[in-house]
Amino acid sequence: MKAQNVRTLFLVLSVVFYLLLGAAVFDALETESESSRKEALEHKLGELKRKYGFLEEDYREVERVILQSEPHRGGRQWKFSGSFYFAITVVTTIGYGHVVPLTDAGKTFCMFYAVLGIPLTLIMFQSLGERINTLVRYLLRRAKRGLGLRETEVSLGNMVLVGLLSCVGTLCVGAAAFSHFEDWTFFNAYYYCFVTLTTIGFGDLVALKKTDALQRRPPYVAFCFVYILVGLTVTGAFLNLVVLRFLTVSSDARTAEREDEQLLTEEDESDAADGGRSRLTLPVEEGGSCVSLVSFPSDDLRLIGPERSKPPKPNRLGDLICCWCRGLGVCGSSSDLQREHTGGHSNPVFYTSVSYRVDRVSRAASPHASPSAVALCWERNYRHSRRSSF
Amino acid sequence: MKRQNARTLALIVSILTYLVVGAAVFETLESKQEKTHKRRLDARKYELMRKFNLTKANFEELELVVLQLKPHKAGVQWKFAGSFYFAITVITTIGYGHAAPSTDSGKMFCMFYALLGIPLTLVMFQSLGERINTFVRYLLHQAKKCLGMRQTEVSMANMVTVGFFSCLSTLCVGGAAFSHCEGWSFLHAFYYCFITLTTIGFGDYVALQRDDALQNDPRYVAFCFVYILMGLTVIGAFLNLVVLRFLTMNTEDERRDAKQKALMTVGKPRGEVARLLPLSTSTSSTVVANNATKAKDLKGAYTEVLHFQTICSCLWYRSKEKLQGSIPTMIPQEMTFSDAYLQQNSNCPHYMDPGST
Numbered sequence: 083m084k085a086q087n088v089r090t091l092f093l094v095l096s097v098v099f100y101l102l103l104g105a106a107v108f109d110a111l112e113t114e115s116e117s118s119r120k121e122a123l124e125h126k127l128g129e130l131k132r133k134y135g136f137l138e139e140d141y142r143e144v145e146r147v148i149l150q151s152e153p154h155r156g157g158r159q160w161k162f163s164g165s166f167y168f169a170i171t172v173v174t175t176i177g178y179g180h181v182v183p184l185t186d187a188g189k190t191f192c193m194f195y196a197v198l199g200i201p202l203t204l205i206m207f208q209s210l211g212e213r214i215n216t217l218v219r220y221l222l223r224r225a226k227r228g229l230g231l232r233e234t235e236v237s238l239g240n241m242v243l244v245g246l247l248s249c250v251g252t253l254c255v256g257a258a259a260f261s262h263f264e265d266w267t268f269f270n271a272y273y274y275c276f277v278t279l280t281t282i283g284f285g286d287l288v289a290l291k292k293t294d295a296l297q298r299r300p301p302y303v304a305f306c307f308v309y310i311l312v313g314l315t316v317t318g319a320f321l322n323l324v325v326l327r328f329l330t331v332s333s334d335a336r337t338a339e340r341e342d343e344q345l346l347t348e349e350d351e352s353d354a355a356d357g358g359r360s361r362l363t364l365p366v367e368e369g370g371s372c373v374s375l376v377s378f379p380s381d382d383l384r385l386i387g388p389e390r391s392k393p394p395k396p397n398r399l400g401d402l403i404c405c406w407c408r409g410l411g412v413c414g415s416s417s418d419l420q421r422e423h424t425g426g427h428s429n430p431v432f433y434t435s436v437s438y439r440v441d442r443v444s445r446a447a448s449p450h451a452s453p454s455a456v457a458l459c460w461e462r463n464y465r466h467s468r469r470s471s472f
Numbered sequence: 473m474k475r476q477n478a479r480t481l482a483l484i485v486s487i488l489t490y491l492v493v494g495a496a497v498f499e500t501l502e503s504k505q506e507k508t509h510k511r512r513l514d515a516r517k518y519e520l521m522r523k524f525n526l527t528k529a530n531f532e533e534l535e536l537v538v539l540q541l542k543p544h545k546a547g548v549q550w551k552f553a554g555s556f557y558f559a560i561t562v563i564t565t566i567g568y569g570h571a572a573p574s575t576d577s578g579k580m581f582c583m584f585y586a587l588l589g590i591p592l593t594l595v596m597f598q599s600l601g602e603r604i605n606t607f608v609r610y611l612l613h614q615a616k617k618c619l620g621m622r623q624t625e626v627s628m629a630n631m632v633t634v635g636f637f638s639c640l641s642t643l644c645v646g647g648a649a650f651s652h653c654e655g656w657s658f659l660h661a662f663y664y665c666f667i668t669l670t671t672i673g674f675g676d677y678v679a680l681q682r683d684d685a686l687q688n689d690p691r692y693v694a695f696c697f698v699y700i701l702m703g704l705t706v707i708g709a710f711l712n713l714v715v716l717r718f719l720t721m722n723t724e725d726e727r728r729d730a731k732q733k734a735l736m737t738v739g740k741p742r743g744e745v746a747r748l749l750p751l752s753t754s755t756s757s758t759v760v761a762n763n764a765t766k767a768k769d770l771k772g773a774y775t776e777v778l779h780f781q782t783i784c785s786c787l788w789y790r791s792k793e794k795l796q797g798s799i800p801t802m803i804p805q806e807m808t809f810s811d812a813y814l815q816q817n818s819n820c821p822h823y824m825d826p827g828s829t
Contacts, residue, residue, distance in 0.1 A: 090603045093596035097563070100592060104559035104585050105552055111578045112550035119574070120544040127537050134524045134534075147516050148538045154510045160502040162495055169494035172672060173487070179569055179674030184509065188501040189663045195494050196670050201715045202490060206483035212722040213480050273579045280586050282567035285675055322719075325591045329598040331716045 086330075153181050157294030163303050164296045170307060173199035174314055176283035180291055208326065211319030218244055238323075245320040252316045253279065256309055263302055264289055279313045474729070476722040543571055547684035553693050554686045560697065563589030564704055566673035570681060598716065601709030608634055608709075635710040642706045643669065646699055650679060653692060669703040 083091075131141055153159055159168075159181040171177050172195060183189050219236050222244065226234045256279075257272035264271065266287065274287040289306050290296050296303055473481075521531055543549055549558070549571035561567050562585060573579045609626045612634065616624045646669075647662035654661065656677065664677035679696045680686050686693060 086599075086603060090596075090599045093592070093599050097589075097593055097596045100563065100589055101556060101559045104562070104589070105556035107581055107585075108555035108558055108573070108578065109550055109552050111575055111581060112555070112573055113548075115575050115578075116544070116548065116550045120541075123537055123541045123544065127541060130534055130537060134526060134530070136524070140520075140524070143516075144520055144534065145538050147513055147520060148535050149542060151510075151513045151517065151535075152539060154506070154513065158503070158506065160499055160506045162499050165498035165502070166491060166495035168498055169491045172494070173491065175565065175670060175672045177567065177667065177672035177674045179676055182674050182676040183498070183502055185501055185505050186659060188498065188505075189659070191497060191501060193663065193666050195497075196666070196672060199490055199494065200670055201711070201718075202483070203487055204715060205718045205721075206480075206487045208719040209476075209480045209483050209722050212726070213476060216476075216722075216726060269576060269579070273583065276583050276586070277567065280565060280590055281671070282562060282565045282586060283673065284567045284569035284572045286569055286572035321591070322723075325594060326719060326723075328591075328595045329712075329716055329719075330602045331712065331720075 156180075156291040157297055159296070161297065163300070166307065167290060167296070167303075169195070169199075170310060171283065172196050173203040174281055174310070175200060176278055176281045176310075178283045178285035178288045180285050180288040207314055207318035208322050210315050211322035214315065214319045215241065215245075215323050241323055245323050248316050249279075249320050252313050256313060259305070259309070260289055264292060275313070278310060279317045281314070474725075476725045479721065546570065546678075546681035547686050549686070551687065553690070556697065557680060557686065557693075559585070559589075560700060561673060562586050563593045564671055564700070565590060566668055566671045566700075568673045568675035568678045570675050570678040597704055597708035598712050600705050601712035604705065604709045605631065605635075605713050631713055635713050638706050639710050642703050646703060649695070649699070654679060654682060665703065668700060669707050671704070 130136075136144065158164060164181065168181055172192060175196075183192050219241060222236045222240055223234055226236065253272055253275045256275035257268055259271075260266060260274060261268045261271035264287075266274065270287060274289070277284055277287070290303060517531070520526070521528075526534070548554060554571060558571050562582060565586075573582050609631060612626045612630055613624060616626070643662055643665045646665035647658050649661075650656060650664055651658045651661035654677075656664065660677060664679070667674055667677070680693060683689075
């Protein structure tokens with residue numbers, strides 16, 4: 083089976099298994115508490131019903147009034163600040179549900195609003211996250227240099243550590259603030275921040291619901307909005323660093339053809355210019371090159387000086403991931419590569435299979451032969467399979 | 473200003489504008505209704521209080537009990553079926569909130585569960601979505617061929633159209649199903665499906681809350697779970713097709729900038745490097761030794777940029793280790809690398825460049 087299919091199947095099975103596992107654990111943790119609470123509440127309700135002499139319809143009526151009045155308890159929810167809060171919960175997909183549009187027109191507008199707003203917000207957070215990661219990388223390198231460390235390059239491990247600490251820091255700051263302003267325990271406030279910044283947004287705990295805060299305390303309202311947006315940026319930056327590379331982009335066949343032409347012409351031009359040395363450019367057009375998510379160390383080639391004896395420090399985190407890739411046994415054999423089509427070339431697994439194949443052709447002699455061989459073999463296969471597609 | 477920075481700034485400004493505009497529109501649509509609704513409810517509340525001779529304190533007590541009982545009304549929420557439903561709402565980040573962990577250990581586990589589950593689910597949906605897009609492209613290509621069309625290539629527009637209509641029909645199918653099974657109007661059921669599949673998940677409409685469906689109607693329960701997961705796959709495939717490429721724009725630009733910067737300063741490649749690349753049989757021996765140190769510095773900066781954008785750079789290192797550790801997969805030593813490579817290249821004549829001159 084093709085490598086991408088195996089990988090996808092494995093992921094689907096993992097998620098299903100993960101759901102089953104989660105269900106079992108939540109069942110174990112919550113069922114008993116749920117049933118005992120339910121008993122207690124129903125008992126209490128029975129008492130109150132008897133005390134006030136409610137008939138069943140009476141109680142239904144009271145219940146209806148109470149449930150529908152609930153969102154109003156926090157004050158006016160649809161004035162500008164409340165609507166802004168709601169708009170945030172829509173485009174960030176948090177969706178507390180503490181207030182929801184009741185009119186049909188509101189519901190319809192909400193849907194159209196989300197259709198444009200959600201992708202826009204996704205792109206914005208990733209864009210901003212990438213900028214932040216670049217800045218952090220720069221700062222870390224300066225710091226390393228300033229501290230006089232020998233190795234001033236910033237590794238992925240460094241970045242992941244910093245990202246992780248920022249996320250935890252953001253959650254703690256939020257927890258402290260909300261536990262103070264909303265009078266929650268620190269744990270509940272932390273849970274609220276976590277649920278918000280992962281955009282789950284249960285709505286069991288919601289800020290700004292107490293006693294007309296939306297109208298009466300504008301600085302606190304501003305703080306909440308800023309916290310949510312900044313927090314999502316920090317989380318987005320961390321996701322950009324860690325998760326985005328695993329998301330494979332669908333390629334476009336026509337763009338592939340165009341890129342092929344481009345590569346050829348580029349090569350011809352640079353051949354003439356550089357005196358025969360062709361350029362191994364990766365197509366990074368915005369038309370949706372599926373290789374954009376993964377760059378190959380072949381780019382290092384041109385800068386590898388002949389006197390360089392020490393290879394760059396291996397990336398340990400990457401090692402783990404690669405070893406995971408390989409351990410799955412999804413490294414394709416050479417025959418697989420011939421059948422490889424355009425889809426999902428940016429799979430790390432695909433490159434795994436290419437390099438696996440290259441092991442068989444490269445020489446032992448030059449340590450540099452490997453990356454160049456890998457790069458060229460990749461190039462050749464990439465183009466070959468592109469040609470053979472559609 | 474650098475392109476990435478300008479782009480990021482523009483996006484921030486657009487989002488803020490979008491939020492402000494949205495807030496204004498929502499206010500116009502909902503605020504008046506809210507006022508009348510509240511007034512009516514308050515009036516009814518006072519009526520009831522008078523009718524049953526309730527004091528404010530009494531009513532507040534009643535309120536508390538009723539509100540706490542609300543999730544229980546919909547049936548047992550934490551038996552296996554309900555927990556599975558809950559687990560889905562966590563890792564897909566839908567998060568209705570119809571049931572939320574009340575115990576501290578439940579909340580704690582929920583957080584750890586989400587920490588691993590959400591990225592796993594994201595990667596899974598995108599992976600599956602990409603496979604589906606590839607498959608659809610293949611089918612479309614075959615269809616175009618069968619219909620005897622001249623242009624049998626599947627364009628982006630074709631794919632987007634197909635994707636869009638799949639999403640719309642998924643929502644409509646869900647709308648029809650849930651309006652029938654839950655007794656909602658079609659618009660409300662459609663709205664429910666939309667809010668669910670975009671993972672917003674308000675919780676104003678939640679399936680499986682009527683008549684203890686979670687325990688009594690396993691087939692409907694299965695349908696709901698399958699619908700949610702498949703619907704998210706369809707939406708995920710569409711996002712994979714249309715949006716995902718934009719999420720890496722800045723990263724690509726960074727890489728391109730770094731490359732250009734490195735190339736401009738390093739200058740022409742040395743002969744050694746040229747020798748390594750068999751495509752160029754140019755024997756230009758201009759070893760630019762004085763550029764070496766500059767190259768090293770820049771290489772440092774450049775590789776830094778690439779290091780953690782390269783998912784499997786370790787593969788190179790590991791295969792390099794393998795090479796040095798004499799894995800018996802090497803070609804015979806008498807063949808030069810170029811020859812071996814050219815041999816492999818026999819079926820790609822257009823790529824083979826036997827030297828510029």
